Amino acid sequence: MKHINLVKLSVGTESVESLEHWQKTKRGQADDGLHCHVTRMWPKREKEILAGGSIYWVIKGSIQARQRILRLDEVFGEDGIRRCAIVLAPDLVRTQVTIKRPFQGWRYLKPEDSPMDLPKGHSTDDALPTELASALAEIGVL
Numbered sequence: 001m002k003h004i005n006l007v008k009l010s011v012g013t014e015s016v017e018s019l020e021h022w023q024k025t026k027r028g029q030a031d032d033g034l035h036c037h038v039t040r041m042w043p044k045r046e047k048e049i050l051a052g053g054s055i056y057w058v059i060k061g062s063i064q065a066r067q068r069i070l071r072l073d074e075v076f077g078e079d080g081i082r083r084c085a086i087v088l089a090p091d092l093v094r095t096q097v098t099i100k101r102p103f104q105g106w107r108y109l110k111p112e113d114s115p116m117d118l119p120k121g122h123s124t125d126d127a128l129p130t131e132l133a134s135a136l137a138e139i140g141v142l
Contacts, residue, residue: 002048003048004049005066005114007055007056008107009102009103010057013057013059015059016065016094017033023035030085031087034070034089036073037085038075038083039084042072046134050071050091054066054069054114061099062100063082063115064094065092065093065094066095067092068091069088070088072084072087094118097114097115098115109133
C-alpha cells in the first residue's frame with residue numbers, strides 16, 4: 001500500500017530546535033513517552049498514513065522538518081471529546097525548506113509533493129540560510 005503524509009503548522013514554534021524542546025515536555029508526549037500531537041480530527045486515510053507516512057512540520061511559513069508517524073491513539077480531552085493523538089518517532093528529520101501558506105488543522109501531503117530530507121547531520125541546507133530560502137521560495141525562485 002502506498003503511504004500518504006500529513007502537513008501541520010507548528011503553532012508558536014520559532015525553530016526546529018524549539019519544536020524539539022516542546023516535544024520533550026509532558027504535554028508533547030504520549031503515555032509511553034513517545035512524542036505526540038493531539039488533534040480534533042481523525043484522519044480518514046489512517047491505513048495509508050500508517051503505511052510509512054510522516055508529519056511535515058511548517059515552522060514560520062515553511063516546511064523545515066518531518067517525523068515518522070508510528071500510530072494514531074484515541075484520547076479524550078478534559079471536555080470528554082474524542083481526539084486523535086498522532087504518535088511520532090523521536091527523531092526530527094530536517095528537510096529542504098519549502099514555503100507553505102498558512103492553513104488550519106492538518107492536510108494530506110502526497111509523497112511526490114513532499115520536500116526531500118537533508119543529508120544526515122545537516123541542520124540546514126548548506127547552500128542558503130532558512131530565512132533566505134523561504135523568501136526565495138515565496139517569490140518563486142526556488
